[in-house]
Amino acid sequence: MIRPDNKNSGFMLITATLALSIMSTICLGVAWWVRLHIAEENYRHGDGQLRRLAEDLLLWTAWKLDAEPATGYSGFYEEVEADWFDSEAIKTELAIVPINAKFSLNKANRFLLQAVLKDLACSESEIETLVNAIEDWRGTAQHGVYNFSYAGKKPPYEARSAPFRRIEELLYVEGISPELFHGEDSNRNGILDPNEDDAIFSSPADNADGILQLGLREYFHAHNFEKLHINGIRPHLWRPLMETLLFDTRGTAEEMAKRIVQHRSGPDGVFGTEDDKPFESVNDLAQLLGNNGEMVVQRLESWLGIAWEAQGYEVYIRVALRKEAMLREFRATLLRDRAGNLTVSSFSSII
DSSP, X not given: OXXXXXXXXXXXXXXXXXXXXXXXXXXXXHHHHHHHHHHHHHHHHHHHHHHHHHHHHHHHHHHHHHHSOOXXXXXXXXXXXXXXXXXXXXXXXXXXXXXXXXXXXXXXOHHHHHHHHHHTTOOHHHHHHHHHHHHHHHTOOTTSOOOOOOTTSSSOOOOOOSOOSSGGGXXXXXXXXXXXXXXXXXTOSSXXXXXXXXXXXXXXXXXXXXXXXXXXXXXXXXXXXXXXXXXXXXXXXXXXXXXXXXXXXXXXXXXXXXXXXXXXXXXXXXXXXXXXXXXSSHHHHHHHHGGGHHHHHHXXXXXXXXXXXXXXXXXXXXXXXXXXXXEEEEEEEEEEOTTSOEEEEEEEEOO
């Protein structure tokens, strides 16, 4: 009787087991790579689809704004539906802000800068420093320059000492934090959500004061628009504007601002809806403000200028594939050309 060699049998068993393990590992690796490749292709396909949808929606928006301009835009996201996509599979939201319905950062005087920063809950010492830094950056500081130094920054840079070219330049100005620039309304819904009122515990950073603070980007623009679109001014802008025009910290200016917002919002009390009441002329504004009306209108025309149509729009687009749970957000700028038509000046992805 021949007995098997136990040593050889054990060696063969170990070898076979090791070979099977290697093959299993290779198979698992190949399967993982295939799944990753498929997921990547699906992501690219979905991302491309969302971008194309956003581009189509932007062109549709430009056509809509030219054909049927509204009397006001809330600036917050609202869901929209169009005939050329499946609303059950795709969710689209738009937020529209007339650019020249915000204050010109390059034209705003010290009083207006101070009023806006006060509206954003900055302290008196912070306001003085920030206003000086802004004027230093744009080259309008009184008695020369304030000599703010950015040499210690990494990397170091110098103040422009010329007008702002982009609103994002504010982030380079001494003392202006991302929180002050962007504000607390991270999802642009106009509502103070729990994550926007919990201090540092979740994004965005906020002061947990129970008040929705918008950022500087919602007050100013850096385009070459000389006049303020009177019927496009959103409610939060009226109080600092009236404080500037009336040299009033609160009191009369706040009362006038409330009166204007109530009038512009129409019967439903919501700005940016179909029943909004636009001003037909400066006389409408003057009559609404009573004794202070003529003085306010004169200062408004002299300091900022009055426009009766939007010269451009900031458009925020959020598109989502419901089934795939994919979401993308885009920001675009629409500007009027010499013929008066809206054209796309910029288009970029936010998330």
